[in-house]
Amino acid sequence: MGELVTLDGFPLSGVTRDGIWKINSLPGWNQRPPVKRNRESRTSGDGSFKTPVFYENRLITINGRLFTKNHDYLHQAEDMLNALGHRGGVKLLVEGHGPTQWATVDPRDSPDLTAVTGNFLQFQIPLEAIDPFKYGESYAVTGNTTDAASLFHRGTVSAWPVVTVSASSSSGYTLTLNGRQVVVTRAIASSSPHEIDFRTGILRVGGSVVTGGLSTANFSPINPGMPQNMSISTGSGSYGSITVRYSDTYI
Template sequence: MSKSVTLDGQVIHGIDRFGSWRVLSGVEGWNETPAEKTNSEARPLDDGDYEAEVFYGPRMVTLNGRLFARNPNLAFDARERLTALLHAPGKFQVDQMGLPRWATARRGRIKPGQIKGRYLPFQMELRFIDPRKFGGAQSFSGPVGSAFDVYQRGTFEATPVVTVTGSFASGYDLQLNGRLVSITKSLASGSTHTIDMRTGILRQNGAVIAGGFSYSELLKVKPGTAQSFYAVAASGAGTVRLDYYDTYM
């Protein structure tokens, strides 16, 4: 089939052991841009507004669907399965024409209807506090001291997780699209640094390191053509890898 929808590992548009699931009226809020927080700020005692960067609020998704179960007992089991979804945040994925897009959903309201024989209607309201949607995974790597290209096929800036291995007694710098991250925390051979460019958190072998930066502009991979990434260190040798997803809004 050309479309499938899953939530927290459960099919809600497609076929599984329970029967045939269908989303009846589309996935409202999934293909639209979330509401903007602001795109300007008032000029005090002057005309017009100051320019401001556009930020988006959370994404809200609603849908109505039904299950035509294989038998009445499975309709009952499916209703219990629906009420148990998203006890913790889970993955919501829509796959259309072989192009999967996913995001992390939080429970709003999941309301199974009354079972009539093998027929089970349901309604869902899902919250996405991170409004971004994600597609394919990207990974690029190279030696520290040599530039290499990175890119993504999405439509919105992607925030990579950067992994550095090697030996750097005096730290190192990371540069992308005119932005700079300068790490002052030394890295010994056999250890690993990871920097999450979404949160700005530096970890060494999984443990959070406080005060490991002297300068930090969180790096973002723009959609479209390739961009040059560069890592440099005053001394030492090692490798650097960027991992992220094609990102959409």
């Protein structure tokens, strides 16, 4: 597979109408972001109390160069580079450097553009991913009260799914993954599916956030590199189905 780097769908490597794009380096892309945690020192003991490990934003810089067909194309490329992703929330996609991965990025500063000659441009684009994880292939796996959803991903860290539940049950339902249960006591109608984000624990009904609908919220991620099943059970012998959406996840 050849190298392909795109920002908001625009190719920054390969041949385009502007000329020949080359990526020199992508610092921050293949490095793990800095760890952040709230340390609480043991005043009468060694070290600190155990606290969760989280990550800072991922800081990425695209360093590249462009050989344009003529001087006019060089200036057009400068305008394009200044506009790419300027409002943030765009996809940075990298192929040809291991598994295909992407992240959602915002601008961290203005691009640094240097016209070395009339048709040779060097550029540096500083970006920031407020979600420090990188993602790969995405999946939508279905299951029901008879057949569990069979889940697997090829990433390197745990993936958090978003689950859509369709059922008709006045007593709610239970989702089970890796022995952990999420018990939803809110009634569900077939005309109004539920959506549960396992990362945030938020339950939405008809697109709106609802509270008080969970009696047990023991959320589990989908661990990398091993098969897992998510099952649904409903009260009163009613039928329910689920669609589990997630992506290969990397740090």
